Amino acid sequence: MDLLRFITAGSVDDGKSTLIGRLLYDSKSILADQLEAIERATKRRDDGAPVDLALLTDGLRSEREQGITIDVAYRYFQTPARKFIIVDAPGHTQYTRNMVTGASNCQLAIVLVDARHGVAEQTRRHSLIASLLGIPHIVVAVNKMDLVNYSQDVFSDICIHYAELAKKLNVKHVTYIPMSALDGDNVVDRSKTMLWYEGQTLLEHLETVEIDDDINLEQARFPVQYVIRPQTAELHDYRGYAGKITSGQFRKGDAITVLPSGETSTIDAIEIAETHLDEAITPMSVVLHLATDVDISRGDLIVRSDSQPISSQTVEAMLCWMDTKELKVGSKYLLQVGTARTRCSVREIAYQLNINTYEEIEGVESLKLNDLAKVVLRTAQPISFDPYPTNRATGGAILIDETSNVTVGALMLVGEA
Secondary structure, three states: OOEEEEEEEEOOOOOHHHHHHHHHHHOOOOOHHHHHHHHHHHHHHOOOOOOOHHHHOOOOHHHHHHOOOOOOEEEEEEOOOOEEEEEEOOOOHHHHHHHHHHHOOOOEEEEEEEOOOOOOHHHHHHHHHHHHOOOOEEEEEEEOHHHHOOOHHHHHHHHHHHHHHHHHHOOOEEEEEEOEOOOOEOOOEOOOOOOOOOOOOHHHHHHHOOOHHHOOOOOOEEEEEEEEOOOOOOOOOOOEEEEEOOEOEEEOOOEEEEEOOOEEEEEEEEEEOOEEEOEEEOOOEEEEEEOOOOOOOOOOEEEEOOOOOEEEEEEEEEEEEOOOOOEEOOOEEEEEEOOEEEEEEEEEEEEEEOOOOOOEEOOOOEEOOOOEEEEEEEEEEEEEEOOOOOOHHHHEEEEEOOOOOOEEEEEEEEEEO
């Protein structure tokens, strides 16, 4: 059974947490004690409201008091068709960094739109972040249709406006669903009040959306995590390289190149738990054995020789700044790509991106918390990567503050500068 990771995003009060609660409730994925807990929490508010399903994900006290989502919340459930990990992202502008980290591994994004307000600034912002992060599937969930009398015209107008936005962002796979998360219309069960809608419910779409095509099987990449060299009497000559295949596939006998050194060899064996395989594909964790002794250590990247990534010391990247301390041109950090780390400096801020208007602002010398920008980095050693739009696994990176060891930036590497 495959696994789908998806994120919900939208403006404040668009109903993200309620939608997730309804999805879990109607799919019978809530345990009895969980339901009792949110019933008690709802009664304590003493406002006469029905069971507040948003409390399933809004777990922090400050979230419940304010009725908003602040931190990223994760929920797991499954149906007979598929397993799911839900990422509930906050809608406020000041929590942009939370959405970036939450969405980085997602295959689908549900962008909620309040039917009364249509495409808002937050819709544009979240759609931009989803496109920058390379999320291949977007669901536009037009929520609160009960507050616009289930109007087909309202739904159609929102679809037209969002389609223009999707065209600008080059988003290809967009699905539109009218719904009421509060009442459960078109979430799990088909709506009896919107008979004009003939498409799938949200859960039906989540269960059937094709995600196998999103797996990159062309660019074989294996970041080395650990070198296994027991040097015991039984395993005197054993030398294996452990790690996870982040993309592509490897076969016994493949010609490989080790980066950044550029040394070459062939795969002599592929091993999982003392079992030898003829081939292995992403996302399997394996031990590779090479035909010749090559100087390899943690942080090196093993690739097939016929499909090599970019290796450079000067790279361009889209950056989301995640620290309260400003980033300035000339600042120095640790850059981590996969298992590889090297020092780097910020050579240039090419432009800052206005996340509401998509305007590129040039001449910027520093970045503040939650800013998005295109930057140029100079590294102490060559790094090997693929452009993020073609390979999210080897195109994603982070910046680390050397003094505090705190992750201060999320990067989408786009090319050699």
